[in-house]
Structures are given as structure tokens and as C-alpha cells.
Amino acid sequence: KPSRGLDPPPPLHSLFSGPHGQEHWSNDYPDCGGQAQSPIDIRTKSVQHDPALPPIEPQGYRSPGVGAFTLHNNGHTVEMSLPPSMFLRGLPQTYAAVQLHFHWGNDQDEGSEHQVNGESCPAELHIVHYNSESYANITEAKQQADGLAVLGIFIEVGDVANPAYDNIFNQLKNIQYAGQNVSIPPFDVHELLPRKLGHYFRYNGSLTTPPCSQNVLWTVFQQRVQISSSQVLALEGLYSTKAANSVPLVDNYRAPQPLNQRVVFSSFPVGECIGPSWHRWGVAAEPGERRTGPPLHFSWSGGSDSCFSPQDVTFSLSLQLLPTPTDPSPIAATSLWSDAPTYIQVESSSKTHRALTSEPKGWWWHQGFYLPG
Known part of the structure; x- marks a missing residue:
């Protein structure tokens, strides 16, 4: 994923379609054609239950400090920086937060990157972390096989606005065009997560945009969160370019990749x-x-x-x-x-x-x- 400390991919309007679209990423980024790519379609009939997988334990998510968050339209997603005081337990090592960002579609249609049994949601939230127990920073960690961990949260559309997500979505009007930033007060990031943190799918995969590094431990929660129609429309109202030459920022998701010989585990009986x-x-x-x-x-x-x-x-x-x-x-x-x-x-x-x-x-x-x- 493009993030603080991660290599930025090309501009969105040439990233997912056209001559430089996702079908051609491997020409410039060999890992994008690798055998352990993300996202995937999670087929529940082939998932293996691992009762030893513990619940995810976010630390510092509820009180992420006094410094403001920076919300950024980088031309291919909306990204919010996160402080290292936020970290995860319940993984093989401790992973510190780096940033969160979204993927979405168009017309409130399919937009999540992961699928379950061939079906997707209108959007997906990713929270990126690096292995802070073994490495000094994200720059060092992203080069290592156990360097990154990402939480994936399915987002569906409901009848009522989700107030936790309003902390972000109410600011989108201030970053409508690529390159714009806005500072927002810190808030309880834990409220963005689903309630059942003990129910998730686990597999080894990659970043879902170039360079597609295959060093991500994925945790995709089973339970979805709901936001309202108007909140999804706020995402779909962004642009991937400057105001003078506006191109809508929509459909910023990668198609599911082959599972190959990998195994998807679940922390719960499917x-x-x-x-x-x-x-x-x-x-x-x-x-x-x-x-x-x-x-x-x-x-x-x-x-x-x-x-x-x-x-x-x-x-x-x-x-x-x-x-x-x-x-x-x-x-x-x-x-x-x-x-x-x-x-x-x-x-x-x-x-x-x-x-x-x-x-x-x-x-x-x-x-x-x-x-x-």
C-alpha cells in the first residue's frame, strides 16, 4: 500500500486501467506477478480453522495522543497518518501503526479489495502496521519478510451514518483534489473497527498496489462495519487529480489474485x-x-x-x-x-x-x- 514510508505508485488515472493498469503492473514491479499476491477471494469452504489464533488486541487506538492526524488525498486513496503509540498485539510480533486508507467503487457498488465467496462490499478500510519489535522503522521493515501487517475491514452501506467514520468523512470536502491535506483532531480509532475482533481470516499476502511487496500478514475481519449512503458518496466525490483537470477518484481497488498454494486460516469455525x-x-x-x-x-x-x-x-x-x-x-x-x-x-x-x-x-x-x- 502507498503510505508514509512506502513507495508511491503512479497516479490513479493510470494505475488501475489503461496501458499502465493493474494487468501490466508486473512489467515494472516484478512482485506484482508473484505467487503470494493480495487481495484474494476468501472461499469459506477451503478455509482452515485455527483455534490457536488469538483475538486482535489494538493498543492505544482509543487514546492515540494529542497530536493532530493528517488526512491526505494522494491521488489514489484517502490516507490518514497514525502515530506509533498505536500498535497491535495478538500477532506473532508487535506491530506499530503507520496509516489507514480506503478502497471503494462507484455508485455504491463493489469496491472492497477482498471478497468472500465471490462477493464484495462497497468499500474496505486498511490499517497498515510495521513490525516494530524487530525493526526500527517502516523503511527498514518493508524490506523484510515479516515486516508488515494490515487489518482489513469490510464496509457495507446501512441506513444510519456511522459517527466514528464522520471524524474522517466530514473532512473530505477539504481534500477534494489530489495533493490536498487537512489536519483533524485525534479521535477514538478503535471505533472504526468491528466489534468481533476475535473473528477474522488470516493469510500471507502482499501490498495491493505497486510495488506489491509480498511481506504482509493479512487479518481480514469477518464482521463488517456499516456506514450510510451519504458517507460512501463523500468518498466517491473525491478527485484523483488537481482541480484544473479533475478526474473522479473511484474504483481504486485491485481485482482478487490467485491463492496458489497458500492456505487461509480462520480464528473461528466458519x-x-x-x-x-x-x-x-x-x-x-x-x-x-x-x-x-x-x-x-x-x-x-x-x-x-x-x-x-x-x-x-x-x-x-x-x-x-x-x-x-x-x-x-x-x-x-x-x-x-x-x-x-x-x-x-x-x-x-x-x-x-x-x-x-x-x-x-x-x-x-x-x-x-x-x-x-
Whole structure:
């Protein structure tokens, strides 16, 4: 990645398309044609779970110091410098922060560099670090096989603006054209990250722009963060050139590269892609009365499936019958999923029933299911 201490690639308008586009990078930068390039399409069926992978532990992210951040439009992305007081634990060595930057598409369409099962997000955030435990600075580290580590965060579009990202996006109007900088007050960078820092994909790869150095330890978080439509449009409203000859700064992402013989590991069982979902509905019954509730129809959207794509799933269904608040007796019910009609077995502290008989008036049926993938 182009960054403080990293070699800058050509201007954007000639970087991703045309005679000097990404298909031709290896002509001038041999590593760009290497066997361990990034980004990649993460195919969850071939991912190997490694339970020994620990959660990522960002240090200093919440209080990154008193000095202002510098936000820069460098013609191919928006980049914000980060102080070395921000660093990562949970990796083989300690890695100090250098900068963060974004990749995005056009018309709020695909723009992330990494994909999962062939699907991308509208944008992706990268936070670049260098191995500060072994090397004195980024210039030294970028030459070494274990020199760099990058966090990748998928960004999707939601209905509500993300206030953490507003710390950056509200300033984009001040760096609309290439070469412009703006200073912004330090803020809680940790809020840019997803909540589940223990759920990620790990592989060895490269920088995704020239010189494409193959010395990056990638951590791509499974959980996505959401920003609003207007926040994405703020990115898409930038330019890769000076004001006098403006060229839109869009589609600044590299296509997925072959995995070759590399292995992608996950810190979590990939079957956990779809989490618990809950539905609640009510059925009232008089004492001694049998009562059948209406059919329950439920579904989940692609947006709630952090595996990104439709897939065959198995699931279990549990049902609970809860008394009205005026009746404190504990009651529970369970039933296995079946295509045939099933009975509800009701268990209380004193008796067991196979149907809703001689129990207090007013029931809430509480159903939850888990989709292990």
C-alpha cells in the first residue's frame, strides 16, 4: 500500500486501467506477478480453522495522543497518518501503526479489495502496521519478510451514518483534489473497527498496489462495519487529480489474485457465519384449552449472513412457553424441527404436559434458531 514510508505508485488515472493498469503492473514491479499476491477471494469452504489464533488486541487506538492526524488525498486513496503509540498485539510480533486508507467503487457498488465467496462490499478500510519489535522503522521493515501487517475491514452501506467514520468523512470536502491535506483532531480509532475482533481470516499476502511487496500478514475481519449512503458518496466525490483537470477518484481497488498454494486460516469455525436469530409471537389459551398458533414464517437476508453468500444450512429450532408476568411458575417447552406436525412438550416445576392443558391463561411462545452453516 502507498503510505508514509512506502513507495508511491503512479497516479490513479493510470494505475488501475489503461496501458499502465493493474494487468501490466508486473512489467515494472516484478512482485506484482508473484505467487503470494493480495487481495484474494476468501472461499469459506477451503478455509482452515485455527483455534490457536488469538483475538486482535489494538493498543492505544482509543487514546492515540494529542497530536493532530493528517488526512491526505494522494491521488489514489484517502490516507490518514497514525502515530506509533498505536500498535497491535495478538500477532506473532508487535506491530506499530503507520496509516489507514480506503478502497471503494462507484455508485455504491463493489469496491472492497477482498471478497468472500465471490462477493464484495462497497468499500474496505486498511490499517497498515510495521513490525516494530524487530525493526526500527517502516523503511527498514518493508524490506523484510515479516515486516508488515494490515487489518482489513469490510464496509457495507446501512441506513444510519456511522459517527466514528464522520471524524474522517466530514473532512473530505477539504481534500477534494489530489495533493490536498487537512489536519483533524485525534479521535477514538478503535471505533472504526468491528466489534468481533476475535473473528477474522488470516493469510500471507502482499501490498495491493505497486510495488506489491509480498511481506504482509493479512487479518481480514469477518464482521463488517456499516456506514450510510451519504458517507460512501463523500468518498466517491473525491478527485484523483488537481482541480484544473479533475478526474473522479473511484474504483481504486485491485481485482482478487490467485491463492496458489497458500492456505487461509480462520480464528473461528466458519460455520458460525449466521448467528442466532429470534422471533417472538403470542398465543393465549384458557385453562384446559388446546390452542394452535398461526404458522410462523421466518427468513434471513444476505445482509445478516456474514458469510456473504447464499448456502445450504442446517439449523435447530427451540421453542419456549413463558407464562404471563402474573404467574411466576417456570415453564419451558422444546420441539425438534420436522416437516410433520409436532407436539409441544411443556415442562413446569411440578408436572409435564404434552399439550396446552390446565395451564395458566396467557402464553408467549418464544422461538430461537441457530444457523451453524
